[in-house]
Amino acid sequence: MINISDSANKLNSLNRRMFILAAAKIIILGGIVSRLFFLQVKENKKYLTLSDKNRIREWKLPPIRGEFQDYFGNTIAGNFEAYQLHIIPEEVEDFRYVIFRVKELLELSEKQFKKIVKKKNEIKPWETLIVADNLSWEKFSKINNHLYDLNGVKPVISISRDYPYKENFTHVLGYVSQANENDLLTNENIKEKFVPGLKVGKTGLEKSFEQKLIGSNSVERYEVNAYGRRISQLAFQTGDKGETIKLTIDTKIQELTNELLKERAGSICVMDIYTGAIIAMHSSPSFDPNSFVFGISQDEWQLIRNNPMKPLVNKSLSGNYSPGSTIKPIVALSALENEIISPDFTVQCKGHKNPLELYGQTYHCWKKEGHGFVNLREAMKQSCDTYFYEVARRLGVDRLSVTAKKFGLGQKVFRNIFDNEKKGLIPNTEWKKNALGRNWVLGETIITGIGQGFIQTTPIQLCLMTAQIANGGYKIYPKIVVNDNNLYADKFTPLFKKSRNIKIIQDAMFSSTNEVRGTSYRSRLDDPKYQFAGKTGTSQVKKITERDRELDLKTLQIPYEERDHALYIAFGPYKNPRYAISIIIEHGGSGGTIAAPLAKKLFKMIIDRHEIRKNYGNKKYLDI
C-alpha cells in the first residue's frame, strides 16, 4: 500500500515537473521564433546588403584619358593601343615552363626576368601579372604564333598615352606616368579613380588639367566567393573618356621653333597680341615624353637629368634671365610716360675711353668706339647703353618698376595653369630694403636701365610685354586653351598715359630692325607683309672685367657657362601687327647675331600661317 502511494507520488511529481518544463519550452521556442523574425524580417534589408557586400565585388578598369588637340584639331597627345602580355598564374599549369618560354620569345634580359618573377610572388594567383606593357608588333605577333604552347598567357591590347610629336610639346603638355603615392595623397580625384597601372599627368598641362582629362572608370561587377575568386560577371558599366582639350598652339610653328632651337638651350614664345593666345611655346633642349609613359630606364633618365643644357627645365616659364637690352623699350616708355625725357633728349656716348663714372664705378657702353650724340630713336636702334644709363639715372628704379609691372613683368603670366611658372623679379628700393636689408644704391638703377643686376624676367613675360607694346599698349590675358573662359578677355584696358609714347617705342623698335646700323638690321624682312620690328638683347652672366674688355674674345673662345645669353623680342607685321615673339638662346652670345636671325624664319612662317588660322577660326561660323 505504501509502495503504491509512493509510486503515485513519484508520478505526480514527474508530471508536475513535466508541465513546468513544457511551459518553459514554449516560452523559449517563442524566443527563438522572435529572434528569427527579428533577423529575417525586420533586419532583412541590412543583412541582405551585407550579403551582397560579401559576394559582389567591383573591379575598376583604367579610365580612358582625354586628348589634347592643337588649334587645328590635330591630336598632339592621344591614345594608342599598346600590346601587352598578361598572365594569370593560377591558369598556368607549369608556370616555370611558360615564363621561360616567354622570356625566350621576348628576349627578356635577366634583370627584367627577375623583376617579373618577383612581381608574380607578390600577387594572388588569380590576379593578373603584367609581363610586358608595351610590346612591339613583331614580338606581339610572335607571341600570338606560339600561343598553342603558352597556356594561360593572354595577349592584351590596352589603351595608353601617345605623344605623336614627341619632343615638340613636352614642356607645354608635360607627360604622364604611373601614379605614385604622392599623386594619390595630393589629388582626391586620382585616389578615387586609382587602379594599378593608372597613368596620371606629372608635369605641364597634363598635370594641371588632370581633373578634366582623367575620365571615369569602367566598372566590372563580379560575384566572388569567400576567398575572393571571381565566380561570374554580373554587370559592366562603361566609363566616360576624359575631356578633349583644345590648345591655341599651331603645331607647324611649334615644330619650327623646335627646329630653330636644335642643339641649343633656349626658348621661343609666340603670342597673338590681341587675344593673348599662345601660338607656340618651346623650350630647348626637350625630350621624348613617350619614354616616360611605361617608366623610363635608369640610363635614359640619367642622361636627361645630367645634360648641362637642362632639358627638364621649361625655360619659357621657369627660366629667370636678365632681360638685357630687351628691357630698353620699357625703360624708354617709362621715361616718356613720366615725362622725364622727350624723344629728342640727347646723350653723348663717348665709347670705352670715356665711360660714365659714378662714385668711382665706371659704366661702359657695349660699343668700343661709342655712338656719339644719340637721341631716343637712335639709342634704341643701336642699343646705346650710355643713353639708357642716363635715362635710368633720371627716371629712378621705382618709377621704372611701376611701368615694368604694368606690362606684365615680375608676375606670373598664366595664373595657375603651370605649377612650374616663375615670377621673375622687378626690383625697387622697397624690395631691396625688405629682401636684402640694404639701401638701394644709384649704381643699381643705372644697370637696371640696361636690364642687368637684380632684374629677372622669363621669356613668356618678355613676349607678353612685347605683345602689349605691339597692340598699342592694351592689357591682354595670355591663354593656351581655346575655351578658356576669361572674364577679362574682352576688356582692353590701356596701360599708357599717352598713346603717342607707345607709337614712339614701336617706331624705335622698327628702326632697330629695319634701318641701317640697327642691331638686328641683318635679320630684317623687306617685304612689308612680313616686316617686323624688334629689339635685341645680350645679357651678361658675369661681370665684364677690364681684362676681358681688352682681350675682346669671340663668343666661341669663352667657356660655355660664361657666354652671354642672346635675346630677341619682336612683333610683326609692322603695319597692322598681329604677333609678338620672344627668343632666348642661353649662352648663345650676341642677341643681334644669334637670336635675331631666328626671328626672320619664324615670322615668315607665322605670317604665312595667319591666313590659314584666320580662315580656320571663321570656318566655324560658315558651317552653321
Added chain:
Amino acid sequence: MYQYRRFNNKNGFFQKFGNLDYILLSCLLILGFISLATMYSTDGGEVLFHTKSHFIKFIVFFLMMIVISFINIKFWFSLGYLSYAVILGMLIWTINFGITASGSKRWIDLYFLNIQPSELMKIFIILCLAKYFHRMKSQHVNSFYSICFSLIIIFVPMSLVIIQPDLGTSLLIAISGIVVLWFAGLNHKYFFYSCLLSIISLPIIISFLKPYQKLRVLTFLNPDRDPLGAGYQIIQSKIAVGSGGFTGKGFLKGTQSYLEFLPEKHTDFIFTLFSEEFGFIGSVLLLLIYSIIIYRVIRIGALSRSYFAKLFCYSFGTSIFIYVVINMSMVLGLLPIVGSPLPIMSYGGSSMLATMIGFGIVMSAKTHSQQSIA
C-alpha cells in the same frame, strides 16, 4: 478477459507493428529528407561525399531504430548500467588511443567506422540515471547519498569529455543528466542554489577557460571586435540567416553557403544554410517539425505505464529540445559558439546513431507501453 487478451498479445509482432507511433516516424522521415536536401545544397547542388554518407547513415540508423523499437523496454532497463559502463570505457579508451582531429581527441577507430563516444554518452547517461531513479523511493531521492551518486554519474563522463577537449558536448552531457535529476524529483532549492552558485563563480570559471574559449565568450558579447577572425563565423552566420528574409533565397541559391562564406556548414551551422535558403517560413516549419517530434516523445512518456519509460521519454524529449535550442541560439547569435550539432540535420554519424538509439528506446516504450517494470 480484456486484460488477458492484452497480456496474451503483448509480444505479438503485428501488435507491436500497429503500436508504432507513425506520426513520430513520419516526422523523423520528413526531417531526414530535409536534412538530405540541405546536405545536397551544402555540396553545391551535387551528390557528393556528404550527401551520400548522410543518406546511408540516415537509412541504416533509421532501420536500426525500428529494430530497437521491437526490443522490449525491459531489455533497455536491464542494460542501463552496463551500457553506461561500456561507453565510459570507450571514453577512457578515447583518451589513450583516440584519433586526433582539429586539436582534440574525440574519435575511436572501430575499423568499419569512427565513433565518437561522447555523443553516445548523451543518451546513455539518461538511460543510466533513469534506471537509478526508477527503483528509488521518493523520500530517498533527496538523500545525500543518492544526490552524490547521481552527480558522480554525471561528473565522470563530463570530465572525461572536457579533457578531450570538447566543452560543448560535455555541457550537453551534463545538461542531459541534470534534466533527469529534475524529473526524478530533486528538490527545487538544489537547482536554485546551484544556479546561484554558478552565476557567482562565473568569473572564476572564465579565468580557468582556455584562451580560445575566452575569445569565444568575448566574441559572443561583441562579434565586431574581430570580424575576420574570431567573430567571422557568427557574423557570416547572422548575415546568412538575415539575408534569407521571409521566404528565403530559394533552394540551392544561398549565396553565403554557395560562395563558401559559411563556416562548418555541414555540421553545426547547417541551420544557417537552411534558413538562408528557405527563409523565416522554412525555419518556423522546421521548428514546428522538431516541436511535433518532441511532443510525440513526451506523449509516449505520458502514456507509458512504467516510471522508467516515463522518465526516459521526458528526459530524452527535453534533451532534444535543449540541443535544438542551443544550436539555433548559437547560430542566431544568442549564445556563444560551442560545438553542438542540430539533431538529425547535422552531418555526423555518432550524433545520428545516438539520436536514433534514443528514438528507438522511446519507440520501444510506445510499443511496450503497457509493460510495467518490476
